[in-house]
Amino acid sequence: MEKSQMRLTYQRKIILEELKNLGNHPTVDEVYLAVKKRLPRISMSTVYRSLEVLSKNGFIKKLEPIDTQKRFDDNVGVHYHFYCLNCGKIKDAPLHESESKEIEEAIKSIEKVIEKRGYKVNGYTLEFWGKCDHCEGGESYGGEKSKK
Amino acid sequence: MEKSQMRLTYQRKIILEELKNLGNHPTVDEVYLAVKKRLPRISMSTVYRSLEVLSKNGFIKKLEPIDTQKRFDDNVGVHYHFYCLNCGKIKDAPLHESESKEIEEAIKSIEKVIEKRGYKVNGYTLEFWGKCDHCEGGESYGGEKSKK
DNA sequence: ATGTAAATGAAAACGATTATTGTTTTTGAA
DNA sequence: TTCAAAAACAATAATCGTTTTCATTTACAT
Numbered sequence: 437m438e439k440s441q442m443r444l445t446y447q448r449k450i451i452l453e454e455l456k457n458l459g460n461h462p463t464v465d466e467v468y469l470a471v472k473k474r475l476p477r478i479s480m481s482t483v484y485r486s487l488e489v490l491s492k493n494g495f496i497k498k499l500e501p502i503d504t505q506k507r508f509d510d511n512v513g514v515h516y517h518f519y520c521l522n523c524g525k526i527k528d529a530p531l532h533e534s535e536s537k538e539i540e541e542a543i544k545s546i547e548k549v550i551e552k553r554g555y556k557v558n559g560y561t562l563e564f565w566g567k568c569d570h571c572e573g574g575e576s577y578g579g580e581k582s583k584k
Numbered sequence: 585m586e587k588s589q590m591r592l593t594y595q596r597k598i599i600l601e602e603l604k605n606l607g608n609h610p611t612v613d614e615v616y617l618a619v620k621k622r623l624p625r626i627s628m629s630t631v632y633r634s635l636e637v638l639s640k641n642g643f644i645k646k647l648e649p650i651d652t653q654k655r656f657d658d659n660v661g662v663h664y665h666f667y668c669l670n671c672g673k674i675k676d677a678p679l680h681e682s683e684s685k686e687i688e689e690a691i692k693s694i695e696k697v698i699e700k701r702g703y704k705v706n707g708y709t710l711e712f713w714g715k716c717d718h719c720e721g722g723e724s725y726g727g728e729k730s731k732k
Numbered sequence: 733a734t735g736t737a738a739a740t741g742a743a744a745a746c747g748a749t750t751a752t753t754g755t756t757t758t759t760g761a762a
Numbered sequence: 763t764t765c766a767a768a769a770a771c772a773a774t775a776a777t778c779g780t781t782t783t784c785a786t787t788t789a790c791a792t
Binding site: 589590591593595596625626627628629630633634637652653654 | 747749
């Protein structure tokens with residue numbers, strides 16, 4: 437959160453412009469291709485670094501999956517997940533079935549609204565993140581996977 | 585959804601057992617390491633394939649990020665996202681601010697419950713998926729990115 | 733027992749991202 | 763102004779998780 441000395445270079449201006457032109461949350465690759473038309477010599481790494489820096493400085497917002505790895509669950513019932521930033525584990529959010537159902541109802545009604553506006557909703561993901569009971573309770577125990 | 589001719593082979597039985605032993609949504613790698621102790625010659629691809637097949641046949645559940653790529657957004661306000669399985673675009677869910685706020689309230693109160701149970705909640709992700717207005721309205725227009 | 737489809741293991745290929753290298757700008761103090 | 767230090771650049775190689783390929787083995791219905 438320090439006062440930044442980020443330079444809004446020519447490349448970054450173009451990247452910012454093209455990001456806005458593209459709209460709808462483009463991938464890095466999509467931005468790269470758009471920018472490349474105006475700056476044929478730009479490199480992919482510059483685009484990555486610039487988007488990173490621009491988001492760190494509040495110009496844009498980064499959307500990244502909490503966790504990119506595939507995981508598997510032997511629990512087939514409906515439940516929500518909690519991602520612990522400290523130990524990297526994914527636990528089931530500590531909710532009773534009635535509470536989970538409550539959320540589901542609320543979200544289902546929102547889905548109806550979305551469908552009224554021309555979309556077809558097939559499902560949703562809701563996950564929480566923070567520190568799990570184990571890590572929040574005792575002292576941190578050096579989780580192997582926390583990258584952020 | 586056809587009647588499956590999946591074979592519950594020796595390897596798959598072990599994989600299933602170890603998945604249950606591990607609990608808490610292990611990554612493929614974690615399963616691999618556990619299984620390897622009992623089947624030293626097993627290969628990573630077998631683990632990947634088996635977990636895939638087991639989930640397709642309802643024995644377990646796969647947790648995979650809707651989209652693994654990083655994306656960037658010039659909209660910094662609070663809003664939810666909609667992932668279109670057809671064209672691969674991520675759009676803003678078509679909700680008014682009041683509606684979004686409504687959800688946020690509901691989820692905030694759930695967060696409180698989770699915190700009451702020893703967790704620290706720093707945030708959450710809620711995203712919807714299905715077909716966007718454009719793809720649901722007209723006929724499909726051969727989206728480049730739909731992989732699932 | 734035999735034939736066929738499915739599953740396996742090893743290795744290579746893959747796509748997205750990050751790190752490294754050497755070079756070019758830019759900045760701002762002397 | 764000029765010049766060293768910092769920042770950004772382009773190109774490339776390296777990494778990570780995952781998928782594919784392919785030759786071999788296994789399961790199982792006939």
